[in-house]
Amino acid sequence: MTTESGAGARGKPIRPRWGVIAIWVSLLGLLGVLGFGLMRSQQGPIGVGARVPDFSLTTFEGETIDLAGLRGNVVVINFWASWCKPCEQEAAELEQAWREYREQGVVFLGVNYVDTEPEALAYLERFGVTYPNGPDLGTRISQAFRMRGVPETYVVDGQGILAAVKIGPYESLAEIEAAVRQALGE
Amino acid sequence: MRRAAILSGLSLFFVLGLLLAAPASAQEGEPTDDQVNAIAKQLYCPVCENIPLDVCPTQACVQWRETIRQMLADGRSEEEIRQHFVEQYGVRVLATPPASGLNWLVYVIPPLAFFGGAFILFRALRAWRHPAAAEAPAGTVNNDDPYVARLEEELRRRD
Helix, strand or coil: CCCCCCHHHHCCCCCCCHHHHHHHHHHHHHHHHHHHHHHHHCCCCCCCCCECCCCEEECCCCCEEEHHHHCCCCEEEEEECCCCHHHHHHHHHHHHHHHHHHHHCCEEEEEECCCCHHHHHHHHHHCCCCCCEEECHHHHHHHHCCCCCCCEEEEECCCCEEEEEEECCCCCHHHHHHHHHHHHCC | CHHHHHHHHHHHHHHHHHHHHHHHHHHHHCCCHHHHHHHHCCEECCCCCCCECCCCCCHHHHHHHHHHHHHHHCCCCHHHHHHHHHHHHCHHHECCCCCCHHHHHHHHHHHHHHHHHHHHHHHHHHHHHCHHHHHCCCCCCCCCCHHHHHHHHHHHHHC
């Protein structure tokens, strides 16, 4: 025996349930957005071998430096803050390394993360830092690098590719020198 | 005598003026902790996630509160101070994100979910209270259905 079932068996046309479809589409869309956000937040910092995002840094002195304009130079990008105690551990060594390598065209850039200008300037003076430093306005640079905290240092080769990354402070001048030499291809 | 009375009146006026001006100048010169915290509680430092700036104990937050205090002392308005922090540290420092971009979802989804849930609950409760009415309203039984007719015939025979 065969039987028909459902509304169609009683002569009623089966109408698409647009409300239910809309709710499911909205829920799936929302899950997609949440999943994308979660994936981005779990990605971690950019890795060695990846192309470094371009950015523009306006220094405390008002000079604007574009990373794209530094192609051909090795660039050391150090994220720091005046309230960050581990940053103090490497501040003098970074300055020393810059003085050592600037003749070879190595550029050091300090990106001041979530800080206040008077304290940041006092910090630079305290450690005698003279290479260009500027605030990370709107935390745009740190977000582009998917930075997790300070200090973090990214060493970029002449082609704009990340050659070395250091999460946390450098332990010694020799460690900074090794990272710069790697980027220089020595 | 008359001159003395005028001098005393002027002195009294001067002293009263000083007394009234003193609290006002103190108020303008040094913002109170309450004034600072009223703005700080609307902000979140990106370093200390989920801790409002007014109760955050880190050095970074102490510096931020000092910045607010300084800006208030300089006569900057609450909105100007908030705007300064957004320009410096990004829109994520705001406790209440502006309804733009994907942020509007934050404002739309909770009420939609609430009213959607209330509607589903209402329909479910109605179906539980009147199951027959909800599933097969009176007068809609199709007596021409051969299956129903056969079923009724079987039931009659059993009686």
